[in-house]
Amino acid sequence: MDEFGLVHRYFSTQTCRRDDVRLGIGDDAAVVTPNPDYELVVTTDVLIDGIHFPPSTPPAALGHKALAVNISDIAAMGAEPAWATLNLALPVSDERWLTDFSAGFLEIADRFGIALIGGDTVCGPLAIGVQLIGQTPAGSALRRDGARSGDRIYVTGTLGDAGLGLRACTGELSIDGEDRAHLIDRLQRPLPRVEVGRVLRGIASAAIDVSDGLAADLGHILERSGCGADVDLARLPLSDTYRRCDPGWDPAVSGGDDYELCFTVAPERNAALQAATHELNVPITMIGAISDQPGLRLRDECGRHYQSAQGGYRHFQD
């Protein structure tokens, strides 16, 4: 099996057919027709074996997650994902692995209407690079730099389950049964909040996806917007499983890998937010407010400042 055959054999079964794909896999490049009234939103992320996922991760979950983390970036811009390319470095050409990986990748691609339009497969230590292009009406993209003092801070879903899932995988957290399955599912099969991001256009003043942990990612909004924030830890949305594990605040504050959205909304847009989100069936929780005072202040139910034991995950940290 050669590099050309790999892409063709395992990824040609995609059921998602987009009318805007003029030419897919198999030429020097793919040709797609963007919506002329839309802007393009472009992102890319790489997953490396042993760094971004435990070596025990099933290949189908890897295929899912490699695309999901990119969809999450597109969701955080308020855009709709459209066309993906996939770069795979594989130590060996393992048919079973590729079958499972491509099944996981294509399942989430089809779910979100994404066409796989190209890629490159090379021999090397396992690494998965995905690049994803989305579209959003011109001028509507949600950015990190629009938060203003007085804006409320919201998050979707629940926080910290993926971080606990990682602890369960590494044996740091001893847990069994449905709770274990729930946490590992949250770690391995995140479902990006595309629908939420989409309705936040024109409503949110800033948005980001929670990939490195709430403190780190909200920190990016604060840095780019030139402001600070006060967050009530008691308001953080936690799953029942999280509460049963009772791990303290750290997984919810710094755990990362949740792929929920964190966004800010001016008080006068609050009614619009409620109207836009109430039919989505996604929990949306207000956790604090943007402030003129620089810095991120996390306070527990007694008003005490909380210092996270660790920041978000960073490579090459000094």
Add this chain to the structure above:
Amino acid sequence: MDEFGLVHRYFSTQTCRRDDVRLGIGDDAAVVTPNPDYELVVTTDVLIDGIHFPPSTPPAALGHKALAVNISDIAAMGAEPAWATLNLALPVSDERWLTDFSAGFLEIADRFGIALIGGDTVCGPLAIGVQLIGQTPAGSALRRDGARSGDRIYVTGTLGDAGLGLRACTGELSIDGEDRAHLIDRLQRPLPRVEVGRVLRGIASAAIDVSDGLAADLGHILERSGCGADVDLARLPLSDTYRRCDPGWDPAVSGGDDYELCFTVAPERNAALQAATHELNVPITMIGAISDQPGLRLRDECGRHYQSAQGGYRHFQD
């Protein structure tokens, strides 16, 4: 230095500023505004240490080549490159390496008017993934599947120098002085034929870039177009250095890495081809013709069939 800082510090010096980049590096994703009358052309390629380049390759040359091979794919579609993303896996954060690599990458990006709009940097064995988006007027993209019997086959520039450059790097070819410098330059710093591809819109019936070697790449055109070809080896354009090395036909036929264009033109479009290319200052050589008879036939000056010792480079070959 963390992953965010890496992208910012080393790649923020880019001088190329495109008006169509609404939001560059530093958010969840970049935002760009495509030309509404154009289609998008999307490609991606990965370079792995020790497979796609000898470990001795200078980092500036790697930066150049990682982008150049993608530009070449865009050129082969007749499109103009516009926006790139870069994924880097690095074993260590080496300031000197990054300075040189980014200089090489940005130099060719600026030369071709390409904006770097995003990327991801992770810790791992050295690998470089680039994804490049180009644009071309709707319906004008050059494909591999349009060659028809009777079309003439052309190549740009000269063939085989990059293959000889690789032999020089590995010590397989003993050569010194300007000839050595020329060959290694062809290997390490290919200049994609964007200008040629652009004028071939509406003229070429099929096109591909020569990355895996003439025989392999012309073979892709034949396979996709459902036809065969006859090539006169004596017509292959060879550099003076190549002739002095006198390595036989193999580097020119199967060497790869030349990043010239190979394209086909119907006889009635020959005058248009001459008119469109004569001011470009790029050698364009007719090397054979497309035939109804399947297969690629390479004949030397005596009319003898030539069997290439090796096909183009393929990963995971059985």
